[in-house]
Amino acid sequence: MLEVTDLHAYYGKSHILQGVDFKVQEGEIVALLGRNGVGRSTTCKAVMGEVPPRGSVKFRGKELAGKPSYEVAKAGIGYVPENRDIFPGLTTKQNLTLGLKPGQKDGQGRWSMDMMFDAFPNLRERADVDAAVLSGGEKQMLTVCRSLMGDPDFVMIDEPTEGLAPKIVEQVGDMLEMIAKRGVSILLVEQKLTIALRIATRVYVMGHGRMVFEGTPEELTANEAIRKEWLEV
Template identity: 35%
Template sequence: MTTMLELEKVSVHYGRIEAVRDINLKVEEGEIVSLIGSNGAGKTTTMRAISGLRAVHGRVLFNGDDISRMKAHDRVTAGISQSPEGRGVFPGMTVRENLNIGAYARRDRVAITEDFERVLDLFPRLQERLKQAAGTMSGGEQQMLAMGRSLMSRPKLLLLDEPSMGLAPMLIQQIFSIITEIRQQGTTVLLVEQNAKQALKRSDRAYVLETGSITKTGTGAELLADDSIKDAYLGVA
């Protein structure tokens, strides 16, 4: 396997507060890797460090290149795209306009059209709402739009931050099925999730983050079977 993403002793500070401390993490090409943990553990901060939205101590490597000082928009061009926590759609813009923004850095018009069709195949509900303002859609539809917009940059690595947050159980199942399909289509996925059970079921490997440090790692199946993980994270998943 080829290592696509590697974090080497990455720390992130908010002023004097150390939100993430000496994290080592790897994502191999073609994997789904999950990062689980409670609220405030540092999961979103880690995602922001990878996507370039937070300055880091340590090194972030992408396909072997040190991107620790690379600007966020250049990381998108390099092949990293993030669907943020809370969806972050542009509410006054239509579904089509939101998707087009996902391809803002691209000039390959034929391939953009192909990816637009791919997104609509993955999320048929968006097809029906192309002219609708994003802010008028349901939470589940907005999540689909946020993920679709991220895919429009044709990423090598897709960062998904809490994609199931606030969704009904039936929609959660649908979102996770789509995540699996995205991987099957050739996109590597790093997933931050509070719904640990669903995340671990679909993950090749996973990391547990507690108060800014990684405390455990293993395959998804290993962590699903771990009694300490069951007690801490799987009771209500």
């Protein structure tokens, strides 16, 4: 589905991504792990066109590298950034409506507002409340649901459990598994090994702007050297 080859990205003169290669297949949840500052979020932004990429980003065989973000989104890629960019002065319903593509009506894709509310009853209870008053977990669910309203085939989700209580972390994990079961592939950028290893099909570990490990969750669990060098504090 998504094939990234020799991806480079820069912030000014800083060479952040230094030849990143990875793939995400249909129906997979792929976890991208690594310490802060190694380039995981930049990888998502480069795929999405928010950071100018050098290299190849192919989605279902179509080259997207260098395309503007709106064309990447139209191709079927969703993106949930780590800073939970909601519109605080708009209601939960209004935020979800903004996730629809131009010309798309609610319910035309795999997801509808009612389905979002059925999956996350907390959001239904706060449907007409300004998003500013939502809890951290509710805001995270809202940002994911807003992306799904555009009916992407593949979604990149950056640090969805950061700052959340353990119970909410489990809910987010269940939510991601539910999304994958409905045919949406996921690239999950995550710090928490526990949740990533529980739900991921495959795992990549990033260090110093390139991939240093690829394998199954079981293979990463068994590889103490990789975990000590690139993940553990």
